[in-house]
Amino acid sequence: MILAGKDTATHVEVAGSTPLVISVPHAGTAIPEELAARLTPLALTLPDTDWHVAELYDFAPALGATILIAQYSRYLIDLNRPPDDAALYSAAPKTGLCPTASFAGEPLYLAGDAALDAREIAQRRAQYWQPYHDALRALLTRTHERFGHALLLDAHSIRSVVPRLFEGRLPDINVGTNQGSACTPALTQALRTQLGSQARWSRVFDGRFTGGYITRHYGRPASGVHAVQIELAQSAYMDEAGTDYEPARAAPLRELLGAIVAALLSLPLNNA
16 A cells, blocks of 8 residues: 555556557555555555566566556555446446445444545546546547547456355456457457367456456447456465565567567457
């Protein structure tokens, strides 16, 4: 956890030179000091962080991708949830725009659910949620104007076993396209080809994770903006008992992600 001051940026942007924009909304670990004082000891360990996703994709700028990386924790506000806090998955527990419980169901606030009111949620939405989405929207607009199309990869990770959210063990690589509505079929096929060419990691398309708010909201293939979410099981690149990044374990996965990014960049999506 990083205690954030008033001047902490909501996000970091690394500019690229291709139609690909990679969004990393859940890797942030910054927490405002006034919020940290209200959180439980468990919450301060940030167990639901998408640990090290920015490191997994740090090769992408060299390939021309633009990366947008959130700096604040999802426990402050979840950038991949709708601004009206509507549920994304009707059959699963709601995790919320401003979560009050961990993925495992543990309370995050010392004062319980009563710790948040509508005015505070609205303030967080304006101060932290909106700037990230303003930046992402501007990136996609500029990219579309420059290339005639834009490709958005929303990059995530999660522990491989979270009984409250899904049964059993999560596949290693979970691709979400909002049941095919967020991107052209050519993009989905390119991903199927890349993932089908290897046997090391299990994968699923539009399974437990079909894409969050970012994929669903920005993916508009008819308008030339194609979005896909890739959710990685953290066991594929780190020891889930801790939070340390393991470069040797991550290396083969990074190689696959590099092949995926290269394949996506080779798609003639302006003709889709």
